[in-house]
Amino acid sequence: MASEPEVIRDKTAMRRWSRSHRSKGKTLAFVPTMGFLHEGHLALVRAAGALADLTVVSIYVNPGQFAPSEDLDAYPADLRGDLHKLADLGVHAVFCPTNLYDHGEGGDRGDVQARRTEGAIGSSGPPVSCLEAAAGDGSGHETWVRVEKLERGLCGMSRPVFFRGVATVVAKLFNIVEPDIAVFGKKDYQQWRIICRMVHDLDFAVKIIGSEIVRESDGLAMSSRNVRLSPKEREKALSIYNSLSKAKYAALHEQSTCQELKSLVIQLVTEAGGRIDYVEIVEQESLIPVEEINSPAVICIAAWFGAVRLIDNMEINP
Ligand SMILES: Nc1ncnc2c1ncn2[C@@H]1O[C@H](COP(=O)(O)OP(=O)(O)OP(=O)(O)O)[C@@H](O)[C@H]1O
Ligand SMILES: CC(C)(CO)[C@@H](O)C(=O)[O-]
Ligand code: BAL
Structure with a gap:
């Protein structure tokens, strides 16, 4: 010990x-x-x-x-x-x-x-x-x-x-x-x-x-604030990881525009019952918003589930 x-x-x-x-x-x-x-x-x-x-x-x-x-x-x-x-x-x-x-x-x-x-x-x-x-x-x-x-x-x-x-x-x-x-x-x-x-x-x-981000086995990013989620909110909050994963796939394999990617994340999180604070796709270093992903970018989100505001992101390296 x-x-x-x-x-x-x-x-x-x-x-x-x-x-x-x-x-x-x-x-x-x-x-x-x-x-x-x-x-x-x-x-x-x-x-x-x-x-x-x-x-x-x-x-x-x-x-x-x-x-x-x-x-x-x-x-x-x-x-x-x-x-x-x-x-x-x-x-x-x-x-x-x-x-x-x-x-x-x-x-x-x-x-x-x-x-x-x-x-x-x-x-x-x-x-x-x-x-x-x-x-x-x-x-x-x-x-x-x-x-x-x-x-x-x-x-x-x-x-x-x-x-x-x-x-x-x-x-x-x-x-x-x-x-x-x-x-x-x-x-x-x-x-x-x-x-x-x-x-x-x-x-x-x-x-x-x-x-690197450490996630629960189902993908939710670990955060001290997760403990304040009710079981229902915890379930809904998984939409963050799921939507970011889908957006990343679409960015890499379907040549989607950033507007389409952001709309996808907003739609999936909102449908699950989350309230979006922001969804943005930015350059990895400058954090300047981009419209197309042709260099390293990161898709960032903050969303509310009940009284808890969670953040997460996924790097996209084309
Ligand atoms: N899931 C995670 N993976 C990697 N680093 C993390 C993770 N959660 C927190 N950290 C890092 O730990 C450090 C301390 O963060 P903090 O104590 O605010 O914890 P937290 O879980 O981020 O809490 P909260 O987001 O609820 O404020 C920060 O550098 C933060 O980025
Ligand atoms: C870096 C930090 C300890 C500063 O208070 C805090 O913002 C955090 O835990 O991420
Ligand atoms: N990990 C970020 C600290 C905060 O939300 O205040």
Whole structure:
């Protein structure tokens, strides 16, 4: 049985841990997560373990990437279960920060009531995150990293504070953990591309690895949010994978146009009872929408099943 990972809650202690190992010549691989770990996360952890001497996993549900109207409060958690899973994989440290943002008394998940308060900063201006809403007057944190073009489309359309929050928290985590390598899942395709771009543009000394999507045996992409689907919704949600698979086949074998492919996915998911947020076919790196697939593209979808919004994608390499 592997030894328990060290659980580190303080950001200064995390940096100290990293630096003490790095000063002895150890390399460090890092997997940032929001916890409630499933096989998708564990695949990233295994990949990380194979690439460096030591593996660090962070578990942190970041209020800076959720809008007050989103599901921060409903996000599932099971720290004890997560730590067991990570111990089995021989992870060396788990960073569960309690002081990542210095924004006062509410702790990092903030004050729920304040988050819901109408008239919190920005209510008539630009959209705000739960982090700012909890602080009320916006004090404590005011620096944001934005990857301006890549954050605009796809999930950025319906989650306007999301990628600003992700890029910022990942930059903070990189500065604290100081890893050599970090592993992200391609399930969150736009997020992975945004992190690659941020690392390139801001000269972070971190190599980013994109890890393939891990699916349930019937094809549904693993996601922490799947646990919130009712059995009926879980069945309907399979239409995402089925429709993406059909669209990919049609793209490769039937020369369908992107408009036809998108219509096919929208029709199949809608008929199954899902509510489409977006279906888009974009270039793999720039995420610019394409009309025909004659170079590497990816078909991306977000759809609601009841109160749960799921995302998925499939790369198409003609
Ligand atoms: N099925 C999966 N296959 C590969 N990587 C995954 C999968 N699910 C999550 N990941 C990756 O794990 C990392 C942490 O993601 P996160 O903790 O948000 O989990 P999640 O399952 O994506 O949760 P949710 O989508 O419900 O927020 C991200 O890099 C994400 O892309
Ligand atoms: C990268 C991340 C840990 C940042 O909070 C999160 O967006 C996630 O889990 O995908
Ligand atoms: N994996 C994405 C995190 C989020 O939806 O907030």
